[in-house]
Amino acid sequence: MDRTTPLPLQGVTVLDLSWHLAGPYCSMILADLGARVIKVERPGANGGYDPGGVARHQYKGEDVHYIALNRNKRSIILDLKDPEDHAAFLTMVGKSDVVFNNFRPGTMDRLGLGFDALRAANPSIIFASLSAFGNTGPERMRPGVDLVVQAESAGMSMTGEPGQPPVRAGLPIADLAGGMWTAIAILAALRDRDQNGGGAKEIDTSLFDSHLAMIPYFTAYHTINGFTPGPQGSGGHSPTYGAFRTSDDRYVALAVIDQKPWKLLCEALETPELLADERFANAKSRIDHTPELRALVQKVVEKRTADEWMQRFLELGVPAGRVNELGETLQKPQVKARGMLVDIEHVLGGTIQLLGTPVHMTGYQPTFVSPPLIGQHTDEVLKEFGIERANPTHAGADSEGAL
Incomplete structure (x- = not known):
């Protein structure tokens, strides 16, 4: 990446095993801030962005869901069940700062890449795991995605119109909250390591906890005064706090x-x-x-x-x-003024527009690089880590590690 000024996370290397939405959203935040994020994919994988096997939107044959979440990263393919690739990954761990995954609890242990194995390879590694319900508790092994978590964490009970069935938030708020809280935890762990020293650290975050953490004052209303919030409609706080229809049906x-x-x-x-x-x-x-x-x-x-x-x-x-539609919002001068819509030259050619970063700070000038093709940087990255792999990229993929 051609950057003229150092970025806040320059020099930090993240090995990113994440997939689908919450995980890649987290690592994109880190990549935008300057971390070297190396996204590790399984052989034959599509990045986990269309689990049903159908890419709903494409650009030059690439899944737009993948494109939207993986700018500023590099992509390699490793089969972590293969001894050679497993050893290569541990070599990379020894020269990295963070290993991040959003698999179900226990998946990394089954791969021989749990916390004990990682800190043996790197005594100062930060190992971050984001799952649906967390690594502890009676529901730790439950499968869960954004909709399930919105339901279980009370978000859906507060969304929709009074007297009508519950609905999910229009945004995948549990996934996005999980990604952001995990990024915050990783940044805190990096700061603690650099400021206070110490050994390896394990981070355990969940979609459930992250979504619940976004309900602070309603929780206080309930625990202190016994108030249980219901559907908020378009407002909920006052009769003049909400949406009203105008003469042009807006x-x-x-x-x-x-x-x-x-x-x-x-x-x-x-x-x-x-x-x-x-x-x-x-x-x-x-x-x-x-x-x-x-x-x-x-x-x-x-x-x-x-x-x-x-x-x-x-x-x-x-x-x-x-109340704007998305296209109307993206055309607002404020969006342009804040740099929230950026042009990126895609590796396959052509210019695409993606959301920029909301982080603004003195001396921080973000650069946006095309999301990689899956496996695009495998040979290049392995050589940077001093790894010469005898076997070619392995074929086939499995579904182990789903949230």
Whole structure:
């Protein structure tokens, strides 16, 4: 990678055994920050991005799901059940900082690559494992994916409209949370190692814990006051905290709870009668009269288009947003200004656009390199580690290690 200034994680090498979404998302965060991420794939694997065998979206024959999660990485193929490749991997461990996987608990041990084996090869290795429910506890061996975890961790019970069946969040929030929390843990372990020394460290994160950790204040409401949240609809905190349909059949989302924004909203809606109504005198009374107030606000909002309302809300400082489709969001000048959509020259030719990194800091100038073809860097990387492999790349793949 051609970089003119050092990146925060430059000099850190990560051996990445992850697959599907949560794991590669985690290692992409590290790669964007400058780590040398070497993604290790099984022979014949497609990266684990279409377990059903069908790539839903492709670019020049490559799975777009894979492309979206693997920029700035290098890819090699090793059969960790083959003695030669197994030995090669342990040699690489001895010259690396992090080994990361998101297999089911026990998979790395069965491969002879558990924590004890890794720290024997490298006494300062950081071994990070991300699984559905974690390496301990009665549910450690349960299979789980994002949807299962959203259900089990109470997220689905809070998503959807009141009185309607539960729905999953539109984003795979459990997978993304698991990837981010694991990246945070790896960064903390690297900092601790470099600052305090010490030996190898084992990190155990899970999708379940990570999703649950994103429910802090509702949990406190429940444990302290016995409150159990239900479906939040498009808002949930107040009758004027949610989405309202406009005259052009679009939606604007209002985030109005407290008195100052409530007064601004009444001014924007040109409804002084609502401001004077005792039923809506303060936040608590407005919540007590939620159905009446929502109906009154909806009747006003549906008289103008979403763009007309947004112009007025922005002029007056009302906290509000237009409910955009993805294409509309990506065209926003703010996206361009923040560098959140980047052009990348793909290794097969042509330019693709992917999301950039949300990390901005002094002296950090990210560079985005094409996601690799699976196995593209096998010979090159092994030579860098001083490994001369006699056998060619092995064929065939299996499904061992699913979350």
